Amino acid sequence: MTPTDAAMTGRDDGGRQGFPFATREEMENYLPYLLNRLARDWSALQTGALQKLGWTEAMMRIMSSLHAHGQMTVNEVAAFSLIDQSSASRVIESLVAEGVVVRRISEKDQRVRTVALTAAGRRKLREIAPTIDAMYAGFVAGLAPDELRTCIDVLRKLEARRAPGAQG
Numbered sequence: 163m164t165p166t167d168a169a170m171t172g173r174d175d176g177g178r179q180g181f182p183f184a185t186r187e188e189m190e191n192y193l194p195y196l197l198n199r200l201a202r203d204w205s206a207l208q209t210g211a212l213q214k215l216g217w218t219e220a221m222m223r224i225m226s227s228l229h230a231h232g233q234m235t236v237n238e239v240a241a242f243s244l245i246d247q248s249s250a251s252r253v254i255e256s257l258v259a260e261g262v263v264v265r266r267i268s269e270k271d272q273r274v275r276t277v278a279l280t281a282a283g284r285r286k287l288r289e290i291a292p293t294i295d296a297m298y299a300g301f302v303a304g305l306a307p308d309e310l311r312t313c314i315d316v317l318r319k320l321e322a323r324r325a326p327g328a329q330g
Contacts, residue, residue: 204301211293220245220253222294225262225279225287233266233278262286 183189190196209219223243228234231242240250254277257263262283268274279287302310 207297207301208294211297212290215290215293217290218253220249221257222290224250224253224257225283228263228277228279229284229287233276235268235274235276239277257283 180188180192183192205219208222212219212222220243223245224239227239227242231238234242236251236254237247239254240247243250245253254263254265258265258277262280263277264280266276266278268276305313
């Protein structure tokens with residue numbers, strides 16, 4: 163096993179686990195930390211751009227989820243948006259007041275309330291799309307299409323192993 167392999171897998175030839183890390187390289191190559199750093203970097207970049215447009219990351223996640231999945235309950239929106247249910251409810255209320263999201267009573271069960279994008283909400287998403295697309299292109303710049311596909315495939319494989327019932 164090479165030193166790089168040991169740093170990437172968290173093990174050395176003696177079978178030692180990588181945590182606690184023996185070197186800076188081990189820590190920097192530890193996948194959970196790397197994923198968190200990348201997510202933090204993306205979130206900061208996106209938050210700054212969205213604020214200039216009068217949006218929040220939570221608004222964008224909720225509206226994007228509704229656009230991709232259609233009408234959903236608040237709990238479903240929260241899960242797909244990766245936002246806790248109480249925060250999602252507050253953001254949805256502001257989006258309803260703004261006229262970009264509408265609340266409905268479920269046709270299947272009168273006790274269930276769902277939310278959906280309005281035409282104004284779809285227009286608003288289209289308005290920010292060029293900004294988000296440009297940021298994403300910059301974020302993945304330097305990766306060949308096959309490298310990006312491999313990265314996504316590996317991450318999806320890891321995601322598929324999550325515990326049953328895991329949110330998001």
